[in-house]
Each structure stands twice: as C-alpha cells, then as structure tokens.
Amino acid sequence: MKVTIVGAGNVGATCADVISYRGIASEVVLLDIKEGFAEGKALDIMQCATNTGFNTHVSGVTNDYSKTAGSDVVVITSGIPRKPGMTREELIGINAGIVKTVTENVLKYSPDTIIVMVSNPMDTMTYLALKSTGLPKNRIIGMGGALDSSRFRTYLSLALDKPANDISAMVIGGHGDTTMIPLTRLASYNGIPVTEFLSEEVLQKVAADTMVGGATLTGLLGTSAWYAPGASVAFLVDSILNDQKKMIACSVYVDGEYGQKDICIGVPCIIGKNGVEQILEIHLNEEEKALFAKSADAVRGMNDALKSILV
Numbered sequence: 421m422k423v424t425i426v427g428a429g430n431v432g433a434t435c436a437d438v439i440s441y442r443g444i445a446s447e448v449v450l451l452d453i454k455e456g457f458a459e460g461k462a463l464d465i466m467q468c469a470t471n472t473g474f475n476t477h478v479s480g481v482t483n484d485y486s487k488t489a490g491s492d493v494v495v496i497t498s499g500i501p502r503k504p505g506m507t508r509e510e511l512i513g514i515n516a517g518i519v520k521t522v523t524e525n526v527l528k529y530s531p532d533t534i535i536v537m538v539s540n541p542m543d544t545m546t547y548l549a550l551k552s553t554g555l556p557k558n559r560i561i562g563m564g565g566a567l568d569s570s571r572f573r574t575y576l577s578l579a580l581d582k583p584a585n586d587i588s589a590m591v592i593g594g595h596g597d598t599t600m601i602p603l604t605r606l607a608s609y610n611g612i613p614v615t616e617f618l619s620e621e622v623l624q625k626v627a628a629d630t631m632v633g634g635a636t637l638t639g640l641l642g643t644s645a646w647y648a649p650g651a652s653v654a655f656l657v658d659s660i661l662n663d664q665k666k667m668i669a670c671s672v673y674v675d676g677e678y679g680q681k682d683i684c685i686g687v688p689c690i691i692g693k694n695g696v697e698q699i700l701e702i703h704l705n706e707e708e709k710a711l712f713a714k715s716a717d718a719v720r721g722m723n724d725a726l727k728s729i730l731v
C-alpha cells in the first residue's frame with residue numbers, strides 16, 4: 421500500500437515517521453517544494469529502519485508528482501502553520517491556493533486516491549478540495565477530530581490521574597479554537613461516565629483546554645504542534661489502508677446529517693478502505709445541538725471566503 425504525504429514539514433514528516441515504524445504502509449513518498457527537503461527527511465527516516473525494525477520504503481521528491489503515482493492515500497499537509505496569537509482561519513489566504521494546486525497535481529497521478537486533508541483552516545480546505553475536484557464525498561477526509569479527541573482524552577486523563585487509553589471521548593464540530601465541541605456528557609472512564617468522578621467545574625476547564633489545545637501548543641512552541649497531529653493522521657490512514665472501520669470524528673461533507681448541508685465539519689464517521697463509509701448520527705441534547713448549529717454557521721462563513729478561488 422502506497423501513501424504520499426505532500427508537505428515534508430513538521431506534521432508531514434512526523435506522519436511519515438509514525439506510518440513507517442508502525443508498518444502501516446509498505447511505501448511512503450514525501451513531496452515538498454523546498455529543494456532537497458523531502459529527500460533529506462525521507463533518508464533520515466529510512467535510517468531509523470534497522471534500529472526500530474521497520475520495512476516501509478520511504479522516499480522524498482522535490483515537486484515531482486510522477487513519483488506519487490498510484491497512491492492509495494494522499495495526505496496534504498502543505499501550507500503555512502500559524503504563529504502565536506493567530507487563529508487557524510487567518511491562514512486561508514495563503515493555504516487555499518496551495519491546497520487547490522496540490523490537489524489537482526495529486527489527482528493527475530492518483531485519480532482513485534483517498535485524500536486526507538490536514539492543512540488549515542482544515543474544514544475549509546477539505547471543502548475546497550471537494551468542490552474544486554468534484555471527487556465523491558467519501559474520498560475527501562479532513563483530519564482534526566482524531567487530534568482534538570486525543571487532546572480531550574489527554575486532559576481528561578490528567579484530571580482523573582488515570583491512563584488516557586482507559587478514557588473514551590470525542591470532539592465534534594469545526595476544528596477551530598471556538599468551534600470545537602468536546603462531548604463531555606458522553607466521555608467515559610472504562611465505560612463509566614466521567615461525570616461520576618469529575619466536578620462540573622473541572623469538566624468545563626477540560627473542555628476549554630481541549631478547544632484551545634492547538635493554540636496553547638503554538639504559544640509554547642512558536643509554531644503549531646506536530647507530534648500528536650502526525651500520529652493522528654497516521655491513525656486515520658491506518659483505518660483506511662487496513663480497512664479497520666474505526667469510528668473517528670472527521671471533517672466530512674454533510675448532506676442533511678445533523679441538520680446541516682453543504683459544509684465539511686467534524687462528525688463521527690466509520691473510516692475504512694472506501695474512506696468515509698458511514699456518518700453516525702448520534703443523539704445530541706438541546707445544548708449540544710445548539711453548539712453544533714453555531715459551529716456549522718462559523719464553518720459555513722469561512723467557506724464564503726473561497727468564492728474567488730472556486731470560480
């Protein structure tokens with residue numbers, strides 16, 4: 421199975437690294453526009469093989485899409501990350517042009533591929549890729565919910581002082597500082613609602629920390645995060661390539677689900693070899709429904725900014 425990752429920067433290279441050492445794909449191609457950069461990252465990752473014991477073949481290319489031909493999955497991480505104090509939405513001006521061109525180039529050589537969109541603002545970039553290519557909606561998946569849910573589980577684990585892997589929790593809605601919806605009511609510690617153990621005040625802090633999880637790391641690091649984002653993409657790619665049919669919150673095109681149409685937004689999905697195989701419509705309470713509608717309005721508003729690029 422072949423995976424191409426466009427953008428060999430922090431997130432792209434980390435994703436290639438995780439995919440390789442976990443043996444998720446037999447071949448990984450990294451592509452970047454910076455001369456020699458992807459080649460260097462690929463060689464560095466390949467030199468881990470003997471010490472971490474993997475057999476994935478990793479190669480790097482400078483803007484040569486012919487080397488990406490026949491990819492089963494293409495991950496798009498090309499574009500600029502935010503700096504402290506910025507929102508993801510502020511990246512749209514530069515990243516929209518990059519994502520549109522990259523997506524067109526990718527499809528010339530891998531017309532049947534499934535695209536995983538990572539570049540920010542991710543929900544808007546997922547919508548852009550879908551509208552500009554006309555690909556079926558099951559083949560364009562925005563990665564955000566896997567990461568946000570993993571941050572939510574981390575903050576819950578810290579509050580509970582219990583292992584994150586014993587905690588089940590999901591974030592839906594937009595992948596933005598104010599649009600994420602951590603589903604606290606449904607979060608559990610080995611099947612027991614976390615509300616049994618944590619006060620309302622603590623749960624509200626956990627949800628607030630989750631929503632600004634990316635901004636907090638950007639403030640600490642000077643650029644946005646990459647370890648958890650890279651691992652989250654690899655987790656999603658694993659479910660596609662190995663047809664695991666995991667339930668993962670992903671940004672996908674909704675056509676009536678959750679009362680919304682014509683936007684890409686985070687909802688629980690079954691992810692398998694066909695990409696988005698099902699959108700699960702879970703019951704939300706009135707408060708969650710109102711939050712989802714507000715989040716959808718914000719995501720829809722951002723799509724308006726694409727009008728000039730989508731003509």
Ligand SMILES: NC(=O)C1=CN([C@@H]2O[C@H](COP(=O)(O)OP(=O)(O)OC[C@H]3O[C@@H](n4cnc5c(N)ncnc54)[C@H](O)[C@@H]3O)[C@@H](O)[C@H]2O)C=CC1
Pocket residue numbers: 426427428429430431432451452453454457497498499500501502511515518522537538539540542563564567595643644645646649
């Ligand atoms: N959806 C999510 O959950 C997350 C999204 N992101 C987003 O992912 C993107 C990448 O972040 P980082 O890897 O930290 O940035 P980075 O700056 O480390 O890497 C981006 C790479 O894209 C390359 N690039 C730019 N234009 C290109 C083009 N036309 N073709 C090929 N490569 C091109 C650059 O040369 C650079 O190496 C950002 O937009 C960031 O906001 C980051 C983390 C999580």
Ligand SMILES: O=C([O-])CC(=O)C(=O)O
Pocket residue numbers: 501502508540567633634635638644645649
């Ligand atoms: O915060 C950012 O800009 C990058 C990102 O999407 C994340 O780490 O969640």
